[in-house]
Structures are given as structure tokens and as C-alpha cells.
Amino acid sequence: MTNIFYNNWTTQLRKGLLDLCILNAIARGRLYGYDIVRQLRQVEGLVISEGTVYPILSRLHRDGMVETSLEESSEGPARKYYLLSQSGQELLERMNRLWTVILEGVRKIQSRKGTEQ
């Protein structure tokens, strides 16, 4: 039972965090899909199936948060680069602010629990 709960919880957590991490990755500069996946790999436990990153990029592009450009590559087929749009930047700032507030709040609760014990 605890395993099922934990699995559901991590799935939900990952869903929200993936959006945040992808937007933050692109915020540093334009990147193509594989580069974004490589950056996300550094966050342990965040990406279970790397294929899920691409549909999120697609959705962000459809929602106007991300702009794309296709460029020829000397290493193979043309690459699709992703860049944060103006509305994407605004959204990311709000998301980061909220994330920071939540993270600090959670840490406070965790440390309070630690001192009470």
C-alpha cells in the first residue's frame, strides 16, 4: 500500500517538476531536444522515460511558451532548437517564485519536525 502511494506521489511530483526543469533548462539559451534530456538526466529520479520530455516540449510549443527553429546540423539530420518565448519567460518567473516559496515552506516544516523530535 505504501509503495502504491509512493509511486503515485512521485509520478505526480515528477509531472509538475519536469515542466519547471525543462523551462529552466531552455531559459539559459536555446537547446535542442537531446541536450535538454541530457541536462535533465543530471537530476536523479526526475526522468524515468526520456521519451516523455519530447511531448512536453511539443505541448509547451503549442501553448506558446516555447519557440522552435529548425537548423541543419553537420552531425546528422536537421535539429529542432527550443527557445523560451516572452510569455514562457513570464510564466517561468512565476513558477520559480512559487517553487522557491513552496520549497522554503517545506524545509521549514521538515526542520520543525526535526527539532520537535
Place this chain on the structure above:
Amino acid sequence: MTQFTPEAQRLRDEYFRRIRGYVSVVGGTTVEDVLGEVQGHLDQELQGVSQPVSGECLSAVLKRLGEPSSWVCLDDLPWWRRGVLRAGFGPENWRLAYVTFALFVVGILGGMIFGWLWWAPFLAVSFVTARAAMISVVLPASMPLGQKWLIYPTLIAVYILLAVVVLAIVPLFIGAATFVVLDPRSWHSVSGPMAQTLVEEIQHWRPDQETLAILVGISAALATAGIWWILLACLYGGWVRRFLEAVFHPFFKESAEKLRRVGLVAGVAMAVLAFLCMVLRKVKT
């Protein structure tokens, strides 16, 4: 462009086929767009890997990429539509495995009700789908245990029948032929309850022509079985090995050497037994 071994190419094509299926139904983006992303990802991931890329290597990359369904957003769809999609574009080997098991079970249940002849066509079709399922598993070593449970009952049932035919058909034919040649008149009386006749004859043990014919027939069958099995064991290798491995796939490969030795020993034992029968006949007459 990344080069693949034939095994890896099949793995890649199957992955692309399933993604194409999901994307074409779910929509939201074009198939070319998604497949372009997948190909780009694979090219990047496999850069620096020795070419042509092996099935195992590609399998590891695809495993990290996740199921083809992860390339589309299924979350917004109702559960029943997700189920239909997974059944429609799920792995071919799983679908075939379910069909195999269903045919096998229907055949057995039908056989219990309508007689065992009913089982034969179901077993035959089930065997074909089982072999098709085996072929669609690109990397047999990574075949899930659940799939084996669905496929193996059919394969084992058919292989036992085939093994009996391969090992016994020639000796039985030679034995029967010898018996008919030696005593054509008694053929009709014995061909029915042959076992019963044999027991009675051994009890009374009068070396008349019919009994002698049976004894010689059995001896010939045993001797032929011995020689046939020794021959099979000795011929093992080259095309015989390939043929047996293909017929009894995937079981024969692992236990082939052991079976060859057992066949050789059993063949020698049969030949010795046949020789003793002949000696016994000579002594009695």
C-alpha cells in the same frame, strides 16, 4: 546516419511503427515531427558507438527512452481509449502471446468436450502464432517471463509430439515392414490388438512363424532405433543442427549437447537390446 545490425534495425523499425500508430491516433503533432525527434535522439545517443550498432546497445537506449506510448500525451484520454490504443499499438509479441494461449486453452477445453481431434487444428494454429511471437521478440534473452508462460505450453506440447515422430517414425516403420515381409498372412490379425497378441505369445512361447515374425520385427525396430539415434547423434552439426534448432526453437539450442549424448547412449542400448533379442530367437529356434 547511424548504421544498425539487422537485429537492431528490426528493433528500431518496431519502435518507430508503434510510435507512428500512437501519434497518428492521438494527434497533437505530426508523425514526421516525432519520428524526426526520435531519430535525432538516437543519432546523438549512439554517436561514438561502434557501427553497426548492435541490438543490445539499441535496446538499452530505447529502454531509457521508454515505451513508444510515452512519446504522446495519453493522460488526457479516457481510460478505455488508452486501453484500446495500447491493445492496438502494443508490442506485437504480447498480442501474439495472448492469441497463442487463448487458442491453446480453447483447444484443450474443446478437446475435453468434443474429443481430442478438436484439439489438433487449434494446437496447429496456436503453434504458428507462438512461433510468430518468438520471431517478433527481437532479443530472445530479454523475453519477459509472463510471455514465456503464455507461449511455452503450446511449444512444449507440439515439440513432444514432434520429438516422438523424429525419434520413433523410422524404427516403427522398419519394424512393421520387417514383420509384414516375414509373415504377411498374420498382419491382419495382429495389426489390431498387437500388444495383446505379443503378451500372449510371450506367455505361451511357441516359436511358430507368427511369433518369430513379431520377435524379428521388434528386434529390427530396436536395432533401427539404435542405429537411427546413433546416426542422428553423429550427424549432429552443420545443417542437422540448424534444422533441429529451427524446429525445436528455442529449447533445443540450450540442451542440444546433452540430448545428443543421451541419444547416443540410448541408441547403443537399443542396438544391444536388439542383438539380445536376435540371440534369444536363435536359441529358441
